[in-house]
Amino acid sequence: xxxxxxxxxxxxxxxxxxxxxxxxxxxxxxxxxxxxxxxxxxxxxxxxxxxxxxxxxxxxxxxxxxxxxxxxxxxxxxxxxxxxxxxxxxxxxxxxxxxxxxxxxxxxxxxxxxxxxxxxxxxxxxxxxxxxxxxxxxxxxxxxxxxxxxxxxxxxxxxxxxxxxxxxxxxxxxxxxxxxxxxxxxxxxxxxxxxxxxxxxxxxxxxxxxxxxx
Numbered sequence: 001x002x003x004x005x006x007x008x009x010x011x012x013x014x015x016x017x018x019x020x021x022x023x024x025x026x027x028x029x030x031x032x033x034x035x036x037x038x039x040x041x042x043x044x045x046x047x048x049x050x051x052x053x054x055x056x057x058x059x060x061x062x063x064x065x066x067x068x069x070x071x072x073x074x075x076x077x078x079x080x081x082x083x084x085x086x087x088x089x090x091x092x093x094x095x096x097x098x099x100x101x102x103x104x105x106x107x108x109x110x111x112x113x114x115x116x117x118x119x120x121x122x123x124x125x126x127x128x129x130x131x132x133x134x135x136x137x138x139x140x141x142x143x144x145x146x147x148x149x150x151x152x153x154x155x156x157x158x159x160x161x162x163x164x165x166x167x168x169x170x171x172x173x174x175x176x177x178x179x180x181x182x183x184x185x186x187x188x189x190x191x192x193x194x195x196x197x198x199x200x201x202x203x204x205x206x207x208x209x210x211x212x213x214x
Contacts, residue, residue, distance in 0.1 A: 064178035084135035106159035
């Protein structure tokens with residue numbers, strides 16, 4: 001009889017320990033503690049999602065070169081005009097590459113440039129309209145000369161020249177955006193730069209990757 005009672009008592013203690021363990025695990029899952037600590041499924045936890053934008057901009061800032069070439073941006077209107085020229089430079093050179101029969105990665109890259117820079121142009125136009133800034137709608141003089149030289153190329157030579165130019169242009173754009181973000185007090189432009197910087201960073205990295213495969 002005494003042995004039966006001891007066995008029952010031991011079983012009760014064991015069940016209580018298991019129940020407490022399960023309850024604690026459930027609380028951790030609800031509070032997100034176990035997920036934030038170690039996510040073996042590769043799914044981002046809520047804190048990571050909230051910090052994603054800041055993290056992306058930090059990574060983008062790391063690619064910017066404060067001592068590298070920049071477009072004119074002594075004030076907000078000049079920055080907006082430079083940004084508009086930058087969009088048109090990429091759009092027009094990409095259209096030229098497609099017209100000249102670019103294939104493979106160069107073709108894919110050109111199509112992406114047209115889509116993404118057309119979108120950033122629309123975003124910039126809405127800001128410029130609020131501030132009565134008239135934006136240029138064509139390439140700058142330097143890129144008109146570059147386009148004329150690209151017209152003489154074809155095949156792999158054209159594609160290589162196009163991809164190399166994309167690296168140069170996006171590095172310059174990223175440098176300019178990072179520098180102007182540090183000096184502008186305009187909330188609209190701060191938001192525009194924060195939104196556009198990850199896109200430009202992605203373009204720059206893709207340009208380097210694609211150019212390295214050619």
